Amino acid sequence: MMATNIPKQAVNQLKKALDNFKLNDAIELCANEAQTRKFLIEPFFEMLNYVSNDLIPEYNADFGERVSQKIDYAIVLNKKDTILIEAKKQNSRLTDKEAAQLNGYFNNTRNSKIAILTNGIEYRFYSDVLEPNVIDGKPFFVFNLSAYKDKDVDTLIKFDKRYIVIKEIIQTAQECVFTEDFENALFKELTEPTKDLLKIIHRNMNFKTKFNEGTQIKMRGFINSSLLKSLYDKKVIAESNSNSLGIVTTELEIQAYHTIRTLLIQNKKIPNERLGYRDFKSFFNISIDDNAKKVICKLVFNDSKMKMFIDNNEYALEHIDDVLKHKNELTNRTLALVE
CATH class of the missing domain: 3.90.1570 (tt1808, chain A)
Known part of the structure; x- marks a missing residue:
């Protein structure tokens, strides 16, 4: 239709x-x-x-x-x-x-x-x-x-x-109902992994062990928020590498995003659920509400250099941690966009 x-x-x-x-x-x-x-x-x-x-x-x-x-x-x-x-x-x-x-x-x-x-x-x-x-x-x-x-x-x-x-x-x-139901079912499965899920994962592992109670307990212990965050980042990179637009999201860009996000949410006025990013062919935006008019900063990373743009200001970065030097400006920019 x-x-x-x-x-x-x-x-x-x-x-x-x-x-x-x-x-x-x-x-x-x-x-x-x-x-x-x-x-x-x-x-x-x-x-x-x-x-x-x-x-x-x-x-x-x-x-x-x-x-x-x-x-x-x-x-x-x-x-x-x-x-x-x-x-x-x-x-x-x-x-x-x-x-x-x-x-x-x-x-x-x-x-x-x-x-x-x-x-x-x-x-x-x-x-x-x-x-x-x-x-x-x-x-x-x-x-x-x-x-x-x-x-x-x-x-x-x-x-x-x-x-x-x-x-x-x-x-x-x-x-909407299907999506919510799927998310709830997946969340429940990841929160309390069933034996069936663990068996499928175990069957696809190269490191072969016996699928006993001890193995299941160990596997359940691995399925936590840290693992899911890591898998999310890998999924983003895999999707960007496979698309037809020539956009490649790098691990360095993901690392920069998480570093900036972590320093921003230290301010209680900044809601973490509104922070996000969108990758483009030649730059990487970190924004509020995935809104092109609410860009906190733009990252331009290539083989030779790394740059960060906050509003009209340009900063060269030697290392990812250099973004910490601009915490106040990043925070003030974000607060202005949130309001």
């Missing part, structure tokens, strides 16, 4: 609308659920080009002979696909348990594949990937009006009335 082409201009327009939305003013007007709907939820969907007629309030979920129950809103697309929306009062804490009450509506509303739980600020998007007609335990996408990144806007635009394609969104949701 070919993905819908969404113009870059539309993404920029949505981001501008979100950035210009006076969130704090709206929050002050929200003392109850009705006001939350009026000043937060409805304007949010207006930014996604849904007019008042698209947002059907008190939508009747058909429970057959049972007592009729109404959900706060529904969006009916092309007279078939239905998005259900459960609204809570602003400042209500949203939990996945609260989403469970959507199950009844979800089960009994025809053609409903997406349900949204919101308090006007946080929007949790759910589907039924794991079990048909039963809402998944976790949302496949969360958008927060008070804290969002460019990648969140790139996902949100897919719900714009002009571009929304339910099948594509469900496919994305399936990918």
